[in-house]
Amino acid sequence: MGKINITAKIQRYNPEQDKRPRWQDFRLEVDDESTILDILNEIHWKIDGTLAYRRSCRSSICGSCAMNVNGCNVLACETPLHRFGNKLKIKPLPGFAVLKDLVVDLEPFFAKLRRIKPYLIVKRPIPDKEFLQSTEQFEEIGESTLCILCAACSSACPSSWPNEDYIGPAALLKAYRYIFDSRDDGSDDRLDIINDKNGVWRCHTIFNCMEACPKKIKITEYLSRLKVKILENSL
C-alpha cells in the first residue's frame, strides 16, 4: 500500500448559512487503496468536522452512502479511489433535495415505497408450517430482493427528475418483488396502482437505473415484466 495525493472537490451546502450549494476543494494525502468513504471520513475526522454525509455498514449492504462521484451514482463505501484517479468530484445524489452537504432528503423516496403496498398480501389460508415455494418460484424474485433501497437508481432516472410523482424504479422493483412472489394474493391491487402515467408507464427503458444499481439488479427488465403483466391482465 502506498500513499497518493488527491484533490476532492466536494459540494457543500449548509442550510443555516448558504443560499445555494458551493464547491470546496480538499487536498490531502491518502492510502492508495482507500475507498471514497475512507476519504470522506479522513476529511470529516481530521480536517473539517462540519462535513455531513451518511454512512453506516461500510460493506455495501445498508445503502446509506449512495452519492455521485465524478458523474456516477455509487456507494462510497465500496468504491475504490483508483476507479476515478486522484481528482474526485463528489456531490449528493442528483434529483433529490439537499439537506446538507452530501445528505439528501429521502422522505419522498420512502413515501413512494408505501404507495405500492410493499408487503405480502395473503388471502389464502395460512398453513401451520411454511408456504411451499419451488426453487423456480423463488428464483423469480430472488434477485429483486437484493435491493438495498440506496436510491442510486431513482436518482439516475431521467424520468424521475421532472416528475416528482413518478413512483420510480426502486419502488416499482419492490412492486415486482411482491407481485411475482408465488405466495402473494395482492397483485391486482398493486397492478392497479402502478398502471398509471406516474406508475410503470413512466419508465421509458433508459436503463440508467440498471447502470447505477450497486447490486447490479436488472431493474429495467423487471419493470418491463410488470408492463407485460398489466397488458396480459387487460386482455
Added chain:
Amino acid sequence: MKQEEAKKFHKIDVVVVGAGLAGLRAALEVARNGAQVAVLSKVYPTRSHSGGAQGGIAAALANVSEDSVDSHVFDTIKGSDYLADQDVIKFFCQEAIQSIYELEHMGVPFSRTADGRINQRPFGGHSQPRACFASDITGHVLLHTLYEQCLKHNVHFFNEFQVFSLITKDSICRGVAAWDIRDGGLHIFHSKAVLLATGGYGRAWKITSNAHANTGDGVALVLEEGLPLEDMEFVQYHPTGLYKHGILLTEAARGEGGYLINDAGERFMKKYTPAKMELGPRDMVSRAEQQEINEGRGIGGKDYVYLDLRHLGAAKILERLPQIYDLALNYLKVDAIKEPVPIQPTAHYSMGGIAANIHTEVISDARGTVFSGLYAAGEAACHSLHGANRLGTNSLQDAVTFGRIAGIRMSRYVQENELLPLPANPLEKAQAKISRLMEGNGSEKHAAIREVLQENMTRYLGVFRNEADMRKVLDVIRTLQQRYQNVRIDDRGQAYNLDLFEAIEVGNLLSFSEVIVESALLRQESRGAHYRSDFPKRDDANWLKHTLAWRKNGKIVFDFKTVFIYPEYQPQERKY
C-alpha cells in the same frame, strides 16, 4: 431544561429505540395489539446493521435432517460454555420455530429445498443443519420484510433520531429525550414503556465487522441511569473477517464447505476441533486462527490466514455465497473462485449487554428486581441466551423472538398502567451533553480519541487476554475519558450535525468500554470467548456466575447473578 423548552413533545404508549430486527419485530407486535408505537432510529430503518447478517437464522425445523428442539437446546448450552441461562435457552429454542413460520408468512424470501420448504444449512457449533437462510443475505431480507410489515401496520417512524438520554423518575422509565439529526433540536417522547433495541457495540474495536452505527448507545444510556450491565467481558470475535477491513464473511462459507488454511497449506482446524473441523464454535475457531498467526503460521508469517472456497466451484459460490464473492473482490481484489481469501478474527458480537430477564424486562439488581417501563432486546440485551459464546444464527433468532416477546409484554404493560408524569427537568441530562460539546472550547477531537480507543481494544482486548495487557488498555481508557472532557466539535449548527452525534457516540464507547475491561480483569478464568492466557482453565467452582456491573460515583462496582441450570444439563468439559 423544562418540558416546555423541548422543540417538540410527543406522547405515545411505547417508544422503541433502534430499528433493527428486535426493534421492528417488537414495534410490529405492539402495533398489531392496537397500542401506539414510535420507532426512533439514528439511521433509516433499512440501514440497521441486522441487515449485515448473512448466513442464516436458527430454528429446529428439521426440514433437511432429523433435528429437534432438544438438540438445539443442548448445542446452545454447550456453545455458551455453560454460562447461559438454560430456561431462557429452552424457551428460545421452542419459540424459534414459530418465529420462523411467522416470518415466512410475512413474505421473507427464504431459499428453498427441492420440495419447496425452507432450506437449512450447517453452521458452527450446531450438530444439525438448522440455519434457515436466504442465500447469504438473510439479515437483509429479514430486515426489509419486517420494515415493510411495520409500514403495513402504520408504525410511526422517527427516522434519524438519536436518543441522548432516558427519562426516569422513582425507578420508572417515562420516556426518552432524542435529538432530531435532520433538523436539530431535542424532542421529548413521553411514554409508558421504552424498549432499548440499539444493537451491539463492536465499534469500540479497530478491526470489527460492525457498522459505524454500532456504538452501544442503549448500553451506555442504561449505565448512565445507574442500572447494571451483564457479562460484558464476553465479546465474540468472528473467525472470518476480511483481512484489514474486518468486514464479515459469513460462517456459511464454511457451512457450505469452505476450508481454513495456514501458511503451510494445512487445514489447521484438525488440531483444534477435529470432529467439527472448520465448523467448530466461533470462540475456538478464532483462537485457533490467532494461535496459528502468533506461532508464525499466518500467510507469509503475517497476521492473517486463508478462507479457501475454490473447491466449492463457481456455481455453488455464486448461488450460495454471492455477497461473499463480491466483498472479497471489491475490497481485497481477490477472486474467491480462483484464489483463497485473506481473513482474520474480527470483533463481531456482544454476548453481554443490558441486564434483562426472560420477559425482556430490564432488571436493576442480582435478585432480578424489575425497573418498570424499561425493556431490552436483541444484541443490546443480555437475557442471558448466549452465555460466554454465541452460536452463529442464534442472534437473528434472538432478535426476532425476543423482539416479539418484548412487543407482547409491552402491549400488556401499557394496557395495565397509566402514563406517569415526567420529572421536572426531563431534558437536563441530554441538554448538558449537547451544551458541553456545542459550547466547549476544548482542543480535543473526538475522532482522535476514538481511534486510540479502537487501536488499544484490538491490540489488548482480543482473542487472547492477560492482566498486563488489560491494565494497559484500562489506563488508556481512563486517560481518554479525561481527554473527552475537552472535546471540541467543529460543527455548531443544527442541521444534520454529524460531528455532534459522533461525539456523543464516542462518549458512549468510552463509557461501556471501561466496563468491558474491568469485567474481563475481574473474571480470572477462561470461558467461551473470554480467554485469559494467565488463567487458561474454566473455573466452575468460582466463576459459574453472571457478572453484573454498575457505575457508581465514577467507579465500576460488581455483583454476581446465579446461572440457571437444569439437572440434566450439568456443566461438562467442552470438546468438539
